[in-house]
Amino acid sequence: MPIVFACAASHAPGMTAWTEAAPKQQADNFLENYHKLGFRLAESKPDVIVALTVEHWANFFLNSMPSFCIGRADHYDGPIEEWLRIPKARVPGDAELANEIIDACLQGGFDPTFSDELLLDHATFLPLHFLNANFAIPVVPVILNALTPPMPTAKRCFAFGQFLGRSLDQHSKRIAIIATGGLSHWPGEAKHGTINIPFDKTFLQNLTAGDHARLTRYTHEEISREAGSGGHEIRTWIALAGAVEGWKAELIAYEPVVPWATGCGLVTFHH
Amino acid sequence: MSLYQLQKFIYHVNRDAAQRERYRQDPTAFVKNYELTEAEAKAALDVDVRTLYSMGVHSLLLRPFTLLHKISNEDYAKALKGLE
Numbered sequence: 429m430p431i432v433f434a435c436a437a438s439h440a441p442g443m444t445a446w447t448e449a450a451p452k453q454q455a456d457n458f459l460e461n462y463h464k465l466g467f468r469l470a471e472s473k474p475d476v477i478v479a480l481t482v483e484h485w486a487n488f489f490l491n492s493m494p495s496f497c498i499g500r501a502d503h504y505d506g507p508i509e510e511w512l513r514i515p516k517a518r519v520p521g522d523a524e525l526a527n528e529i530i531d532a533c534l535q536g537g538f539d540p541t542f543s544d545e546l547l548l549d550h551a552t553f554l555p556l557h558f559l560n561a562n563f564a565i566p567v568v569p570v571i572l573n574a575l576t577p578p579m580p581t582a583k584r585c586f587a588f589g590q591f592l593g594r595s596l597d598q599h600s601k602r603i604a605i606i607a608t609g610g611l612s613h614w615p616g617e618a619k620h621g622t623i624n625i626p627f628d629k630t631f632l633q634n635l636t637a638g639d640h641a642r643l644t645r646y647t648h649e650e651i652s653r654e655a656g657s658g659g660h661e662i663r664t665w666i667a668l669a670g671a672v673e674g675w676k677a678e679l680i681a682y683e684p685v686v687p688w689a690t691g692c693g694l695v696t697f698h699h
Numbered sequence: 700m701s702l703y704q705l706q707k708f709i710y711h712v713n714r715d716a717a718q719r720e721r722y723r724q725d726p727t728a729f730v731k732n733y734e735l736t737e738a739e740a741k742a743a744l745d746v747d748v749r750t751l752y753s754m755g756v757h758s759l760l761l762r763p764f765t766l767l768h769k770i771s772n773e774d775y776a777k778a779l780k781g782l783e
Binding site: 445446449484486489490508509510511534549575576614615616617618619620621626657672687689 | 705706707710713714716730749752758760761762763766767771775776779780781782783
């Protein structure tokens, strides 16, 4: 069964934690479109959601920082942030699919770590809050290190996504795949609140044009300089572009929301 | 400097509700579980945003930690003014 749905979405905590700080028109446009993406995801009737995601020190620390980690727990608790204004919940996992993905990776030249216990922070929990009503659909988190250097290259993330996509396309389950993070933001830094709109628009243009050569050429230095520490999360979007290679990306919304300190994007992909 | 230990302390408080509760009950005793310099322990206990940031605490550890202490976006930005 080919992948049934794919989208990429930003996850700024302000979207829920301080929604009302944003200009109403921007917040309404972005969040209404986020909910609409959730309806479209539901319409595709997935059995499971594979989430290409990141984390913010919810699990991994500097004693051991994987480049790629696949969650194979039966469930995931979150969010860890008591200030996020999303009620705590338990999200079902899909250990069987996760194990199949891990095995396929190891056979196919990728060596992700795996984890039977992951806490979810806003990076995964916030998108699921909008896209997965009542957390009813099981989730397999695939965490990419976009948190602290050295990080996997854009090229490697694309190749990893490509590999995942080819594996998932052959699966008997109906699989939705989402990517979360970005676009430009400098969270918690002295430049907090800066948004590089030209960078974001060019990135979205590269994505919607299917310019995979350019997507895989983003360097760590370029992203740091132009899109901030939070901008590194575009690695999940680049991985998704690999996973649904050949699909057409459609921009649903882009709002540079200063009070949320993030260039916020929503993109969906079509066959 | 023991930035690793300082960040580990914040990581534990941010991510783990049980450890957060122990920290809240007795912050001074809690930070003694980490090998911190006197200056680091003081900055941690004072939730001194500017000093912790200057010591190199990762921004995605520091901002959630300060949100737990109800430091507003405005006050956080003010504390880091000039460090851009």
